[in-house]
Amino acid sequence: MSVGHISTPTMAFCTRHVVRGFSSSALRPAVIKHVMIIGGGQMGAGIAQVAASTGHSVTLVDTSEEILNKSVKGIEGSLKRVVKKKFADKPEAGAEFIHKVLQSLSTSTHAESVIQSSDLVVEAIVENLKVKQEIFGRLDKLAPQHTIFASNTSSLPIADIASSTSRLDRFGGLHFFNPVPMMKLVEVIATPATSQETFDSLLNFSKVLGKTPVSCKDTPGFIVNRLLVPYMLEAVRLYERGHGSKEDIDIAMKLGAGYPMGPFELSDYVGLDTIKFIIDGWCEKDPGNPLFKSSEMLNKLVSEGKLGRKSGEGFYKYK
């Protein structure tokens, strides 16, 4: 991995945008080659997979070798599903593709030793502001000048996470969707301090990953979760009131509204702990808002360690 190198695109880049807080020598968006993903859970592993599949060298960071081994195993499994479709008639090319992707992927339990060679850091750890701030604050002191920081947070203000660093202009949000290899959308979030170059780099990066980016303001839930969270919570309340079984609610929303998963299936898929983090955070900030009222049932499931698919049980059982 080359250290601290960053190249710029050969094509002329349109500079008609308003430039926000960046030196004139860096008016063009940076090309991102070396990516560090922090957090090897369902989102981090998915982002790492897609980035390594699209020509980036990727280091996936988590707290233990055991977790990272599990992440890489999951990535291998997902890649096999991808090539089964993409290389349906060419199994050898499929095997070669997997080999190449895995060669572009390394793992580490020590972000500090990788940061020097990272053009972009994408954080996908637990949905907790203090933990995210702590990790970015630490890495900010060691990161090269050009390195862009991005958070995959579902619900926290990007500006609050960025405030632990001195690179407010090189900080933005990159919000991916689960499962990352399948979901085409990325929400790209600029805070008022994010430079236009950083925003353009994040937009370009999303496109290189094969995704469709949309531009979002740094407002609670951005676009998708601002609409999805109240819907999912109302489904739980409907069930708590005894107005429908969870199975019927799921069937109804799949067959009646065309959703690929019903709200309970999707909650288990996303992770009930993540949903609880989101709701608790929003409820604390806006306690009077009935849309963000927490759910007893959700709290109970999380306190019992029933976090959804990842723990084997949530609203449904998966063992």
Ligand SMILES: CCCCCCCC(=O)CC(=O)SCCNC(=O)CCNC(=O)[C@H](O)C(C)(C)COP(=O)(O)OP(=O)(O)OC[C@H]1O[C@@H](n2cnc3c(N)ncnc32)[C@H](O)[C@@H]1OP(=O)(O)O
């Ligand atoms: C209060 C709540 C707030 C939430 C806030 C936190 C969350 C966030 O911040 C933002 C989010 O991510 S929200 C969640 C967004 N995601 C969704 O809505 C997913 C909905 N589900 C689906 O699209 C499909 O069921 C899905 C694509 C998953 C699966 O497709 P199918 O239903 O057709 O089922 P399968 O037969 O299993 O899959 C079909 C084929 O898809 C491929 N595939 C699926 N998962 C894959 C994966 N992980 N990796 C690679 N390929 C994958 C695969 O080709 C599969 O075919 P087979 O391999 O032959 O089965």
Ligand SMILES: NC(=O)C1=CN([C@@H]2O[C@H](COP(=O)(O)OP(=O)(O)OC[C@H]3O[C@@H](n4cnc5c(N)ncnc54)[C@H](O)[C@@H]3O)[C@@H](O)[C@H]2O)C=CC1
């Ligand atoms: N689950 C979902 O559907 C989506 C989640 N997100 C967001 O992505 C982030 C991660 O979510 P998931 O992948 O679902 O969580 P997860 O629980 O599957 O994975 C989190 C990973 O972060 C690791 N981790 C925790 N602290 C760490 C640290 N200090 N250093 C390195 N690694 C650390 C954990 O060991 C774990 O492997 C959250 O901010 C969440 O809100 C965004 C979009 C969708």
